[in-house]
Amino acid sequence: MHAVRVAIAVAVAGIAPSSASAADLAADPGTFASVFAAAHGGDTITLAAGDYGQFKGAVKPSTVTIRSAPGATARLSLQFTAARNLQLEGLTITEARLAASTRDVTIANSTFTGVAVVDARGMAASNIVFDGDRFPNIDKCGDCYEGRLTVVGTSSDAPSGVVVKHSVFGPGGNTDGIQVGANGVQILDNEFTGIHASGGVHTDAIQLYGSHNTVIRGNWIHDSATGIMAPDGTDHELIENNVIDPGSYPFAVQIGSDVGSVFRHNTLPDGACDFNLRCGIIVVGAKDGMAPSQGTVVMDNVLGEVSVQAGSTPQVDYNLVANARARGAHDIVGKPQYAGGATPTSLPGFLLAAGSRGKGDASDGTDRGIALTSTAGPGTAAPPPQTGSPGAAPLAKPSLKLVAHRRVTRAQLRRGLRVRVSSQQGVRVSLRLSRRGSTRALVAGSGTLSRTTRTFVLKSKRARKGLLTLRVAVRNAAGTTTVKRTIRVVR
Numbered sequence: 001m002h003a004v005r006v007a008i009a010v011a012v013a014g015i016a017p018s019s020a021s022a023a024d025l026a027a028d029p030g031t032f033a034s035v036f037a038a039a040h041g042g043d044t045i046t047l048a049a050g051d052y053g054q055f056k057g058a059v060k061p062s063t064v065t066i067r068s069a070p071g072a073t074a075r076l077s078l079q080f081t082a083a084r085n086l087q088l089e090g091l092t093i094t095e096a097r098l099a100a101s102t103r104d105v106t107i108a109n110s111t112f113t114g115v116a117v118v119d120a121r122g123m124a125a126s127n128i129v130f131d132g133d134r135f136p137n138i139d140k141c142g143d144c145y146e147g148r149l150t151v152v153g154t155s156s157d158a159p160s161g162v163v164v165k166h167s168v169f170g171p172g173g174n175t176d177g178i179q180v181g182a183n184g185v186q187i188l189d190n191e192f193t194g195i196h197a198s199g200g201v202h203t204d205a206i207q208l209y210g211s212h213n214t215v216i217r218g219n220w221i222h223d224s225a226t227g228i229m230a231p232d233g234t235d236h237e238l239i240e241n242n243v244i245d246p247g248s249y250p251f252a253v254q255i256g257s258d259v260g261s262v263f264r265h266n267t268l269p270d271g272a273c274d275f276n277l278r279c280g281i282i283v284v285g286a287k288d289g290m291a292p293s294q295g296t297v298v299m300d301n302v303l304g305e306v307s308v309q310a311g312s313t314p315q316v317d318y319n320l321v322a323n324a325r326a327r328g329a330h331d332i333v334g335k336p337q338y339a340g341g342a343t344p345t346s347l348p349g350f351l352l353a354a355g356s357r358g359k360g361d362a363s364d365g366t367d368r369g370i371a372l373t374s375t376a377g378p379g380t381a382a383p384p385p386q387t388g389s390p391g392a393a394p395l396a397k398p399s400l401k402l403v404a405h406r407r408v409t410r411a412q413l414r415r416g417l418r419v420r421v422s423s424q425q426g427v428r429v430s431l432r433l434s435r436r437g438s439t440r441a442l443v444a445g446s447g448t449l450s451r452t453t454r455t456f457v458l459k460s461k462r463a464r465k466g467l468l469t470l471r472v473a474v475r476n477a478a479g480t481t482t483v484k485r486t487i488r489v490v491r
Contacts, residue, residue: 176203
């Protein structure tokens, strides 16, 4: 297919025209390179079906649009190191890497069949935009980053200017949805669905890994292995107006060793989850060997529980809490009523219904939980007014979660019952195993959590068949929390 150019040029007696009007061009795999090289700013190149191989782009003085012909599948591998002023639409992207001096590039309404990486090291205000794209059925490969879309950077970088909006991540595949380790990435109005672990690969809808100044707004995360995973250190992230409902995993959001992030107006629905826990938990804690979270704000949300760990000091208030005590002076303990019923099937369905607890009494006078104002994408939300001030969280008794086998043999008990205890770093732990109904211990132990999780081993040579009571207590300056479990000894 030969390129076709439709343009009107003006020339005056030996003077070359200063510009040409926009042209509609056509190309196939054999002519694309030459057509693109000759394209001017404002031109549109329409691609016939086919495999176009690796496309390195180029610097254009103003925007050149490249799109597939109606009904055609045009496949490209993007390898941009010095591309500028490109708009890609309706394409099939087999892989993508955007790096170095690439800027002013939009990839819209396209389907990714392989991973995309934006190397934002050294970028500033790049205006790289993913808009209305799809990332289904992408599996982790051996030498790839972990995200379907990964933005990498360093702590010294300027805000990257990378925006991901109105896109769908999943269903299918065992890679993360988005993984961010850069500065100033915006994740707006997307849907994450059907992202599950398989083949030994851990997956998250969104993972923040040493990022800072990320904006996560208006997203709908559902039917996925986890929600937002950020335990490795975060810095002034803004997470607002999202529905985070991963499914059976209770810890919808995990934030560790954070500095000054804000988590507000989000909805983390309640439900029965794994480990005999309720759903909708946000954890604010610390990574091993790193400082506790400080200055984190958790406010105006609908959620199951705020779990504060490892000596962290978040500000918690104005939340509607389904399954735990109130931490802030204006927290409400109770269940929401949603506009979409007990189990909403869309993001707007998670708005609070008239008469629901939390309706109209957030810190800014709006509803607790999400506050949508439009439906322009898979999960469009607008930020609420930034008024009101959060109340400081009081010092609280420590949380406690433990894992132990509930059915063991006498031989296993002689070798040792393994009890995994999770609580705040630095708490004092005591463990006691006794026959049910007896005050005399078969075996006891104690220790201090130098990390947030520690495994204790209780050995007893005196156990008989029957029921035992395992009692575990953790203690800090605010008080003691105790959990009991029944252990059945067989054979």
